[in-house]
Amino acid sequence: MNNKNALLVSSVEIEIPFHDCDPMNIVWHGNYARYLEVARCELLRQFDYDYLQMRESGYAWPIVDMRIKYIDSALFTQRIRVEAYLKEYEQRLKIDYVIFDAATNKRLTKAYTVQVAVAQESGEMQYVSPPILMQKLAKVL
16 A cells, blocks of 8 residues: 555544454454544544534545455554545545554554545435535645
8 A cells, every 4th residue: 555645644543442352352344434434533523524513514534445354463452553644635535644653663464445525415326525625625635
């Protein structure tokens, strides 16, 4: 995953809570999607288009594709850093992610998500990102 050509970058730190872990104190694999969500929301806030603003603009942005590659395990009480990189926005939002151990900088996980705009009124998927997204991004790119 090459993140050198990212348009925007965000980074959040999370301490792994007990309730995210299995009996061996390893993060259950399904919880990684939540960590990506935290970083994604931080990235979207950089251009004032978080989920509330999306809804207010008349569009839903469901995730239509997600891939996660688990490289190493995150553990109970470990601090992780989740970085999100905006890679595409003209037809869809494609965001790449890397999760690191915050103390050692060791890479733990790589992932990406793809979201598409869906007009709330008609339920139709948009094949080009709506003008509101372009306007919001134009202010920061």
